[in-house]
Amino acid sequence: MLRNMLRSMGVTLHRSMILQIAVLAGFWAVGEATVRLTHLPLPGGIVGMVVVLTLLGTGHIRPAVVRRGAGWLLAEMLLFFVPAVMAILDHGELMGLVGLKIAAVILAGTVMVMGGTALTVDLCYRWRMRASAPEAGHAA
């Protein structure tokens, strides 16, 4: 009887995106509580993510249980960024020349970061592939 109930709960969880989001939010709450209690210098979401990764890795939960909810959260993530941008409402001083300079710093900096990172990773990757002989040829 109990087993049947658990199984039907599992089926509901599989189908309901809202429930899956609630489960992920639950893990976030656990992470947030851990950070508060232990004074870890990390965002609660990261601690929650590590908990979920550990549970996935040890086979305690299957990815299918939260996959749809996770997919939705990741697809709509840009929405959660929007309110923070509105801080600009209180910084009218950034609208003039200073704003243009900041935009230039961000634009140029970001291109350098992207180019530098991608080049480093690609060179390291090729070097490793060459070093580790042909059998690992098509790793990525």
Place this chain on the structure above:
Amino acid sequence: MLRDPLFAALFWSAVTIGCYAAARLVARRWRSWWTSPLLLTPVAVGIVALSLHTGYADYIRGTHWLVLMMGPATVAFAIPIYEQRALIRRQWPVLLVGVLVGSTLAMSTAFLLADLLGLSHTLQLSLMPRSTSTPFAMSVSSDIGGLPDLTAVFVIVTGICGAALGELVMKLMPLRSSLARGALFGMGAHGAGVARAHQIGGEEGSIAGLVMVLAGLFNVLMAPVVAALMA
């Protein structure tokens, strides 16, 4: 009407979500850098807020719950990372080197370019953590003496620039591996870049997500060192 806190919360949440939904439709119809929902939505919400004489404090009081959703979204990264575990297990040293180089580049370019253009020290410090995702960047910013709410704005601008420019940078360089393409977006444009990388490919998206998380962790760990250097 907007004086009532509950009504104001509902109103600003509805405005934000409505503008976002509209911006997504526009982005689907005309795909270009200027149709990014990350650019169009704040502009539209900003116009509404300015015309109703609403400041940031009043706006964020009603929409803070949306910012909190970033927490569950961060947890959600566990799924794509877990699904690419084989690739990650094989290539973690490469990714680690990428994060090290990328984070150093991010901080030093912000520092030097801001210096070059004569921006104030506070702005300089607020710009430095801009390449990591918002929760990390805000905590690093306050650690090193910047203004966290300004950093949040710079993080988003970085996301818009990065998601827009990423493909251009990608085309200009002879990148062979999905590893390098994922790292480019995850390091250069955090969450917005990860979203973009997922559109390019599953592997790219997962790598980008992992690189973003690693970069955030690395930056938080390095913040005390950077703060000592800046003092």
